[in-house]
Amino acid sequence: MSRSLQHEVTLLELVDRVLNKGVVLSGDITLSVADVDLVYVGLRVLLSSVATLEEQAQLAAGGVPAR
Amino acid sequence: MTSAPIRETVTGWYLYGVVPAGGGEAPAARGVDPEHQLVTIDCGGIAGVASQVSLDEFDKSTLPERLGDAEWLERKIRAHEQVLEAVHARTAVVPCRFCTVYRDEDDLKAFLAAHATALAEALDLVAGRVELGVKAFTASEPASAAEQAESGRAYLEARRSEQRRREELTASSSRLAAELHVRLLSAAEDGVVLDLQSREAAGRNEEMLFNGAYLVSDRGHFEQTLGSVAREQGELQLELTGPWPPYNFVPEELGRG
Numbered sequence: 001m002s003r004s005l006q007h008e009v010t011l012l013e014l015v016d017r018v019l020n021k022g023v024v025l026s027g028d029i030t031l032s033v034a035d036v037d038l039v040y041v042g043l044r045v046l047l048s049s050v051a052t053l054e055e056q057a058q059l060a061a062g063g064v065p066a067r
Numbered sequence: 068m069t070s071a072p073i074r075e076t077v078t079g080w081y082l083y084g085v086v087p088a089g090g091g092e093a094p095a096a097r098g099v100d101p102e103h104q105l106v107t108i109d110c111g112g113i114a115g116v117a118s119q120v121s122l123d124e125f126d127k128s129t130l131p132e133r134l135g136d137a138e139w140l141e142r143k144i145r146a147h148e149q150v151l152e153a154v155h156a157r158t159a160v161v162p163c164r165f166c167t168v169y170r171d172e173d174d175l176k177a178f179l180a181a182h183a184t185a186l187a188e189a190l191d192l193v194a195g196r197v198e199l200g201v202k203a204f205t206a207s208e209p210a211s212a213a214e215q216a217e218s219g220r221a222y223l224e225a226r227r228s229e230q231r232r233r234e235e236l237t238a239s240s241s242r243l244a245a246e247l248h249v250r251l252l253s254a255a256e257d258g259v260v261l262d263l264q265s266r267e268a269a270g271r272n273e274e275m276l277f278n279g280a281y282l283v284s285d286r287g288h289f290e291q292t293l294g295s296v297a298r299e300q301g302e303l304q305l306e307l308t309g310p311w312p313p314y315n316f317v318p319e320e321l322g323r324g
Binding site for chain 2: 005010011013014015017019021022023025026027039
């Protein structure tokens with residue numbers, strides 16, 4: 001796994017935790033469900049572009065992407 | 068209480084987590100707004116770990132725009148986590164969700180006071196424990212025989228046998244996942260099954276079979292158990308993450324304390 005990909009995977013682990021878990025106190029400002037969805041949409045674009053890069057790197061190296 | 072200094076921007080209070088009171092000074096970690104220091108705000112038997120933040124960044128009206136900025140988001144999420152990790156290294160902590168912000172210190176204190184009992188109970192449950200994440204993937208698949216087949220017939224046969232193998236794998240994977248969870252629970256105080264991540268999101272070619280989080284007081288024992296499972300079930304690739312602050316083991320919502 002490339003370093004950049006590992007980096008993004010860790011970010012995903014983190015996002016799953018800090019956005020969806022943890023106690024919700026009634027702050028004056030908190031993220032709504034819609035806000036969290038927004039984050040995932042943005043993140044998916046980021047992650048899929050990294051996955052595509054990884055796939056291209058495998059092809060360039062003569063390997064067959066196993067998907 | 069200090070009177071608000073004259074500033075060009077209005078600030079609010081960002082709450083990272085709640086700790087037992089009397090834990091000493093806040094760690095030197097940088098918060099989500101590097102302009103401001105972390106502080107602990109005592110309230111009865113508990114304390115909030117917080118820092119001031121510019122409401123230019125964190126106000127309700129500007130947040131949606133910021134959330135679409137992946138770079139901003141990553142920086143703030145990592146800062147949130149780094150504060151909690153620094154706190155968690157020293158004491159029990161109940162993590163708060165990303166972007167919990169109060170208009171002023173009095174509002175923050177009022178909310179801590181209103182939920183003091185529930186927060187103290189939540190702290191008791193996680194004290195001396197860490198959260199560990201375990202994910203299981205199918206072991207790497209061999210290169211596809213179908214793609215190497217020389218004749219049409221060989222191709223079809225290879226496709227059929229791959230199809231069968233995949234079906235068998237799916238049937239056995241839910242059983243393996245259930246067994247894995249039971250084994251890991253036996254070495255943990257608590258555990259939850261999390262949503263699976265897609266191949267794309269997880270950045271893996273292998274299919275994710277299981278995603279779980281465990282509240283663990285004896286890490287050595289837990290890791291030994293994981294090692295035993297890995298040796299017994301060679302068809303699984305196991306991945307351990309953490310230790311994390313106990314995000315998955317605090318109540319999502321607090322009742323009126």
